[in-house]
Amino acid sequence: MTGLTRRQWLLAAASAGTGALALPWLARGAFAAGKPVVAALFCGHIDDHGFMQAGYQGFKKAQDTLPIVAHYKDKVANETQAQIAALRELAATHKPALIIAHGGQNTDAALTVAKEFPDIRFVITQGAVTADNLSSYDVRQEESAWLAGAYAALRTRTGIVAHQSGIRVPPGLRARASYAAGVRHANPDVKLLTNFSGNQDDTALAARVTQAQAKAGADIIYTMLNKGRSGTTQACRELGIKEIGNVIDWVAREPDVFIGSAWADVGIGVFRACQDLSEGRFQAGRISKVGLQQPEAVRLIVASDTPEPIRRQLAALREDILKGTIQVEAEYTGPEFQL
Known part of the structure; x- marks a missing residue:
């Protein structure tokens, strides 16, 4: 020594x-x-x-x-x-x-x-x-993903929302499960289309998934991609549908497309x-x-035009997660959306 x-x-x-x-x-x-x-x-x-x-x-x-x-x-x-x-x-x-x-x-x-x-x-x-x-x-990040699912269910007009990711890694799987649970909790009648494309960075592939999900009726897509996200965003822009981002504040970055972002400062x-x-x-x-107990690390960001009743609902759901009244699920057993 x-x-x-x-x-x-x-x-x-x-x-x-x-x-x-x-x-x-x-x-x-x-x-x-x-x-x-x-x-x-x-x-x-x-x-x-x-x-x-x-x-x-x-x-x-x-x-x-x-x-x-x-x-x-x-x-x-x-x-x-x-x-x-x-x-x-x-x-x-x-x-x-x-x-x-x-x-x-x-x-x-x-x-x-x-x-x-x-x-x-x-x-x-x-x-x-x-x-x-x-x-x-x-x-x-699954805690903000849960709130993103509830938000999507509360804001959809078609009654169909979507999720996109690339590779099936444990954090992404947990966040998908939580998003699905949030959708189901907020409105069990809303249909979820969920897809893992196999690639986090392929913009053309992400655009094709977006087009297929929109054709199936989705008007809000929660996206957990890396470079591939830009393909989804441009497709959403062209199709006139909305997106919820993750990790960073996508509402501030591209407010014409993003209505929310599941902030998780990894x-x-x-x-x-x-x-x-x-x-x-x-x-x-x-x-x-x-987790959510430290909002500088984990929180849901919503667009400025989010109706006040929805904001109050989301605040109450956040408190229920923090109190343990709502258990954030980690496993998804529902159907997968195929191209």
Whole structure:
């Protein structure tokens, strides 16, 4: 343990006192200029105006405000072997104290690589698993998705609403289930068309799904896509139907199409993992959750023309979720919409 800076020893002492970090965290390669090294993996593009960009913004905030040295890798395919290769590269190249895999789609890859590098701490954001050197940080986007479902059911004129996503990862599946439950709770007579197209970034595919759902009668579509979202939005614009977004404030961004957005700042999970590490609070084997009780992280944003009675209904439903009167569902067993 020779050659450690005073800052490293202080962090080690703080960690030993709280049980937050085991001594392997102090591996020589974990520090640069006395600061812990953190590496992050973003599958897809950090400029997708969606999930990956929100995660990257959380990482950039950590880099700008915390005493860490940050490295990242993006443009990696949403495929387990590609993710494993990318995580191994980050571990071998940067020898970080912590690696963050942004998104639950990285679960299998992170569990695999965490076993290979026991001296490195790993985090999965929007995850629900743990290991000896792995934790999950979960921003409960399913809670704002539930409210988005209720909102769609309250605002539809055709009695048919839709959901779109790309790949079937646990956070996306949970949010779809919650959206469906919100629709059903608000109006059990409203029909739901739900589709996972298989690709988060294909704009042409997203447009085709939108056209098919609109042809089937949907007048509001809840979209959980990355770059592919722009295909849905343009199709909605051309068809004269409305959209509900997720992750960021799409109402402010494109108010002519979006009537709501299920805000879920998934970048908070990335930032808090970095913050917990830099402040000596990081604990392996733990799942940290943030939900509607922290509106800066999770809330439903609605358009300014939303009728006041609907606003009051949504506020009451939010309170019921917080009190536990409404249980946000995590599984969907209904029909799937096929092209």
